[in-house]
Amino acid sequence: MKKNLALIGLSLTLSxxxxxxxATTDITVIGLNDFHGNLEPTSFAGVMVPxxxxxxxxxxxxxxxxxxxxxxLDAERAKxxxxxxxxxxxxxxxxxxxSSLLRDEPSTIALSKLGMKYSSLGNHExxxxxxxxxxxQNGGCDSNDMSKACKFVNPYPGATFKWLGANVxxxxxxxxxxxxxxxxxVNGAKxxxxxxxxxxxxxxxxxxxxxxxxxxxxxxxxxxxVPELKAQGVDAIIMLIHEGGVSKDGFDKPAxxxxxxxxxxxxxxxxxxxxxxxxxxxxxxxNCVVNGRTVIQGDFYGHLLQRLDxxxxxxxxxxxxxxxxxxxxxxxxxxxxxxMTALVARAxxxxxAVKQTPIGxxxxxxxxxxxxxxxxxxxxxxxxxxxxAATKDKGAVIAFMNPGxxxxxxxxxxxSTNNAGNTxxxxxxxxxxxxxNTLVVMDLTGAQIKALLEQQFDNPSAGQNRILQVSQxxxxxxxSTAPKGSKVDPASIKLDGQTLDPAKTYRVTMNSFLATGGxxxxxxxxxxxxxxxxxxxxxxxxxxxxxxNAGLAGGKQDRIIKSK
Numbered sequence: 220m221k222k223n224l225a226l227i228g229l230s231l232t233l234s235x236x237x238x239x240x241x242a243t244t245d246i247t248v249i250g251l252n253d254f255h256g257n258l259e260p261t262s263f264a265g266v267m268v269p270x271x272x273x274x275x276x277x278x279x280x281x282x283x284x285x286x287x288x289x290x291x292l293d294a295e296r297a298k299x300x301x302x303x304x305x306x307x308x309x310x311x312x313x314x315x316x317x318s319s320l321l322r323d324e325p326s327t328i329a330l331s332k333l334g335m336k337y338s339s340l341g342n343h344e345x346x347x348x349x350x351x352x353x354x355x356q357n358g359g360c361d362s363n364d365m366s367k368a369c370k371f372v373n374p375y376p377g378a379t380f381k382w383l384g385a386n387v388x389x390x391x392x393x394x395x396x397x398x399x400x401x402x403x404x405v406n407g408a409k410x411x412x413x414x415x416x417x418x419x420x421x422x423x424x425x426x427x428x429x430x431x432x433x434x435x436x437x438x439x440x441x442x443x444x445v446p447e448l449k450a451q452g453v454d455a456i457i458m459l460i461h462e463g464g465v466s467k468d469g470f471d472k473p474a475x476x477x478x479x480x481x482x483x484x485x486x487x488x489x490x491x492x493x494x495x496x497x498x499x500x501x502x503x504x505x506n507c508v509v510n511g512r513t514v515i516q517g518d519f520y521g522h523l524l525q526r527l528d529x530x531x532x533x534x535x536x537x538x539x540x541x542x543x544x545x546x547x548x549x550x551x552x553x554x555x556x557x558x559m560t561a562l563v564a565r566a567x568x569x570x571x572a573v574k575q576t577p578i579g580x581x582x583x584x585x586x587x588x589x590x591x592x593x594x595x596x597x598x599x600x601x602x603x604x605x606x607x608a609a610t611k612d613k614g615a616v617i618a619f620m621n622p623g624x625x626x627x628x629x630x631x632x633x634x635s636t637n638n639a640g641n642t643x644x645x646x647x648x649x650x651x652x653x654x655x656n657t658l659v660v661m662d663l664t665g666a667q668i669k670a671l672l673e674q675q676f677d678n679p680s681a682g683q684n685r686i687l688q689v690s691q692x693x694x695x696x697x698x699s700t701a702p703k704g705s706k707v708d709p710a711s712i713k714l715d716g717q718t719l720d721p722a723k724t725y726r727v728t729m730n731s732f733l734a735t736g737g738x739x740x741x742x743x744x745x746x747x748x749x750x751x752x753x754x755x756x757x758x759x760x761x762x763x764x765x766x767x768n769a770g771l772a773g774g775k776q777d778r779i780i781k782s783k
Contacts, residue, residue, distance in 0.1 A: 252525070
């Protein structure tokens with residue numbers, strides 16, 4: 220009996236020694252940021268390839284699209300069962316017509332079908348307001364745009380992945396309106412994903428849609444939950460954040476040390492227990508290390524996926540290694556996912572007729588949204604002109620357009636669909652203005668317009684100048700080296716050659732985003748005699764203008780002068 224007891228004791232001792240050994244799990248985390256509903260592939264500036272029409276020339280590689288993303292995930296899951304697919308915000312919003320004309324439901328359904336688990340909120344998720352975002356999460360057809368909702372699938376089922384936002388709280392209760400974090404158990408390892416969105420969100424979306432919310436400091440909000448996560452015995456913490464920076468290094472240079480911008484400041488304030496950061500918002504491809512921590516972003520539109528290959532010690536509750544890389548979604552080497560091919564085909568079937576409708580002709584194949592040194596673009600001029608033309612019968616004499624609302628160059632693709640000349644289709648115009656903002660007209664004094672122009676140079680949401688595009692006949696000059704509040708020369712602010720009178724009232728047009736103080740242009744909120752035009756959408760105003768002006772050329776970019 221004593222012998223048997225001794226053997227039992229020895230067995231328990233050996234068992235205990237075995238338990239003291241390392242218990243590791245290898246996990247792959249794949250991240251997608253700033254997808255913006257781009258179900259179909261687009262050109263990627265990061266990779267150049269021979270032009271099929273002329274191999275002596277180089278063109279951008281066409282990458283991304285949900286079919287190739289799905290094919291890549293299929294291939295990687297076949298090799299690594301411990302794979303988690305996540306997002307870093309702006310999965311929807313500012314989307315091409317194939318998705319946005321269906322209220323971005325095809326995109327959320329696609330990402331759900333591909334097994335996305337979690338994503339941080341992005342500012343564009345709030346484009347249509349909190350209630351509509353909650354519908355996108357939970358499903359149903361109670362939308363603020365019934366002309367688009369539940370047309371792809373009825374009823375819309377909602378996203379199966381969870382949007383996360385530790386720093387987005389209800390103003391009344393102080394509690395998060397979406398989960399702050401979620402814990403995913405992968406082969407015995409507990410991985411916490413915690414989400415945050417740029418705290419500048421209220422200034423870069425329509426303020427009315429987020430009026431009930433506070434957007435708190437990103438790092439402080441995440442740090443607040445770290446003790447709670449540690450108490451639950453998590454083995455790793457990964458921050459998903461829709462905020463970013465810029466790097467001097469390319470997307471494919473590992474462990475870069477040149478990352479600057481808001482994300483670097485945030486990471487430097489994070490609790491050391493946060494192991495890695497998957498970021499977004501700035502549409503940059505980088506793979507950097509900040510304060511010993513991996514910080515990665517994958518360009519935009521699904522051109523790149525972020526990849527973290529991690530080894531986790533479950534006994535020590537820590538990450539022992541991380542290998543990070545940005546992976547090009549290259550259709551030349553990646554098969555397409557058949558389910559995604561069918562999904563895209565259905566979305567196109569429902570939208571192509573509208574997308575391919577010819578609107579009018581341009582003087583050239585493309586009108587650029589690229590700003591000159593003063594901050595003015597040829598396309599911005601045209602859009603401001605179209606909004607003024609659409610509201611002249613309401614007394615408008617000046618129109619202002621926010622540059623962030625000009626999402627793409629205006630490319631005339633109609634010629635490729637057998638339309639004559641440089642024909643622009645509705646889809647071409649929609650790619651430029653996908654938000655569905657309506658137009659607003661109001662009275663501003665000359666003094667208020669001067670204050671408005673000064674706000675272009677004091678814009679914390681941009682971290683830089685944010686120059687409004689202006690309509691024909693309105694001109695001014697500014698000195699970028701002058702003190703804050705005095706950069707614009709009052710004598711230079713003119714309408715049809717006449718200097719604006721500070722005391723006189725002028726009828727002004729802008730979109731509904733700007734009208735409520737979007738992009739920190741608070742001067743618009745001081746306007747009076749405000750006329751909302753709910754049936755006049757910005758892209759429709761642009762369409763009408765193009766129809767009325769055959770062979771339309773881009774603006775001359777001579778309305779805004781930078782003196783220094």
